[in-house]
Amino acid sequence: MRPSPVDASLPSLDETAERILLSAPDVGELEREYVLAAMRSGWVAPAGPDLHAFESEVAERVGVAHAVGLSSGTAALHLALVSWGVGPGDVVPVSTLTFAATVNAIRYVGAEPFFVDCDEESGNMSPSLLRQSLTHLRSEGRHVPAVVPVDLLGKAVQYGAITEVTQEFEARLLSDAAESFGSTWQGLPTGSFGDASVLSFNGNKVMTTSGGGMMLTNDEALAVHVRKLSTQAREPVVHYEHNEVGYNYRLSNILAALGRAQLTRLDEMIARRRSWRERYRNIFREHLGVRILGGEDDSQDNCWLTGIVVDPHSATFSARELGAALRLSNIETRPIWKPMHLQPVSRGIKGIIDGTSEKIFDQGLTLPSGSAMTEEQFGRLIAQITRVIG
Numbered sequence: 001m002r003p004s005p006v007d008a009s010l011p012s013l014d015e016t017a018e019r020i021l022l023s024a025p026d027v028g029e030l031e032r033e034y035v036l037a038a039m040r041s042g043w044v045a046p047a048g049p050d051l052h053a054f055e056s057e058v059a060e061r062v063g064v065a066h067a068v069g070l071s072s073g074t075a076a077l078h079l080a081l082v083s084w085g086v087g088p089g090d091v092v093p094v095s096t097l098t099f100a101a102t103v104n105a106i107r108y109v110g111a112e113p114f115f116v117d118c119d120e121e122s123g124n125m126s127p128s129l130l131r132q133s134l135t136h137l138r139s140e141g142r143h144v145p146a147v148v149p150v151d152l153l154g155k156a157v158q159y160g161a162i163t164e165v166t167q168e169f170e171a172r173l174l175s176d177a178a179e180s181f182g183s184t185w186q187g188l189p190t191g192s193f194g195d196a197s198v199l200s201f202n203g204n205k206v207m208t209t210s211g212g213g214m215m216l217t218n219d220e221a222l223a224v225h226v227r228k229l230s231t232q233a234r235e236p237v238v239h240y241e242h243n244e245v246g247y248n249y250r251l252s253n254i255l256a257a258l259g260r261a262q263l264t265r266l267d268e269m270i271a272r273r274r275s276w277r278e279r280y281r282n283i284f285r286e287h288l289g290v291r292i293l294g295g296e297d298d299s300q301d302n303c304w305l306t307g308i309v310v311d312p313h314s315a316t317f318s319a320r321e322l323g324a325a326l327r328l329s330n331i332e333t334r335p336i337w338k339p340m341h342l343q344p345v346s347r348g349i350k351g352i353i354d355g356t357s358e359k360i361f362d363q364g365l366t367l368p369s370g371s372a373m374t375e376e377q378f379g380r381l382i383a384q385i386t387r388v389i390g
C-alpha cells in the first residue's frame with residue numbers, strides 16, 4: 001500500500017468553502033406538505049394510513065406482493081432472519097464488501113457470518129466464490145439457512161448466477177437492496193429477488209424517511225410474521241398477549257408520509273444522480289488507470305453513489321490523495337466500504353477471501369452523488385478534481 005499523503009504539513013481545511021456532502025437528504029416543500037398533512041390527520045401514533053399507503057406504493061413499484069415498513073433497513077434484515085428461525089449454529093454467507101449493518105443483523109440472531117469476496121468489476125458477491133463457500137460449508141456439515149448478497153452502491157448483484165447457487169444448496173436468499181432502490185436487473189426491479197429483500201430509507205440513501213426501512217417479500221406468512229414481530233409480537237387480542245419475543249421496529253406514520261412524498265420524486269432524483277455519474281465518467285475517461293466501480297453499463301443502476309477505483313501503477317494520483325485534497329476544499333468523499341473481514345469486530349469470523357474487496361478498498365473512493373447537490377456545487381467539485389488530477 002502507498003503511504004498516506006494525509007497528516008502533518010498539509011495546507012489546512014478551507015472553512016470558507018460551503019461543505020459538499022456525499023449524499024445529503026433531498027427534501028423540500030412537497031415533503032413538508034405530506035408530513036404536515038399526516039400530522040393534521042391525527043395519525044401521529046406509529047401505524048396509520050400513510051404507512052399502509054407507503055407500503056402498497058413501494059410494493060407496487062418493486063413488483064412484490066408484500067412490504068413491511070420498519071424503523072431501519074437493519075431492522076428489516078434482522079426480522080427476516082428472526083422469522084426464518086436463523087440462529088446459533090447456523091452459518092450465513094454474506095458479502096464482505098458492505099456496510100456493517102448487513103453483517104450485524106446476522107450476529108444479532110447469534111448466527112455466524114461467512115464472508116464472501118467479490119467480483120472486480122462491481123464489488124458484488126462473486127457467484128463462484130459463493131459456490132465455493134457453500135461447497136466448503138456443506139463438506140464441514142454446517143447448516144446454511146440463508147445467503148445475504150448486497151447490491152453495492154446501487155448496482156444489482158448477478159441474481160441469475162447467485163440464485164442458481166442458493167437454490168442448488170437450498171439456502172434462502174435475503175437480498176440487501178438497501179442501496180439499490182430504483183435499480184433493475186434484466187429489467188426487473190431490485191428488491192424483487194430472493195425469498196425476501198430489504199430497503200433502507202436512511203438519510204443518505206437514494207430516498208429517505210429520515211430513518212426507516214422495509215422488508216419486501218412475496219411470502220405472505222413471512223410478511224405477516226415480520227409485521228407482528230415489529231410491534232412487540234402482540235397477539236390479536238384485546239389484552240396484551242405475547243407468545244414470542246417481539247421488537248419495537250415499526251416505521252412511524254409521519255415518516256411514512258415523508259417517504260410517500262419522496263417516492264413521487266424517486267425517478268427524478270435518480271435521474272439527477274445519473275447525470276453526475278455521466279459527467280464523472282466523462283472526466284475520468286481521459287485518465288489512465290481510473291475506472292468507475294460497476295462497469296461501463298450502468299443503464300440499470302440507480303447511481304446511488306459513484307465510486308472510482310484508481311490503479312496506483314498507471315494513474316497519476318491515488319484515490320487517497322484525491323480524497324485528502326477534496327477534504328481540504330470541504331468536499332466529502334469516502335473510501336468504498338472497508339471489507340467486513342478486515343474489521344476488528346469480525347475477528348475470528350471466517351470466509352473465502354481472494355483479495356478483490358481489499359483492492360477495491362485500497363484503491364477506491366466514493367464521490368459526492370446526491371440529488372440535492374447544485375450545479376454550482378458540482379462545478380466547484382469538478383474544478384477541484386481537475387486541479388488535483390491534472
Ligand SMILES: *Cc1c(COP(=O)(O)O)cnc(C)c1O
Binds near residue numbers: 071074101199200
Ligand atoms: C444503509 C445500509 C443498510 C442499513 O440501513 P439502515 O436503514 O441504515 O439501517 C444495510 N445494508 C446496506 C448495504 C446499507 O448500505
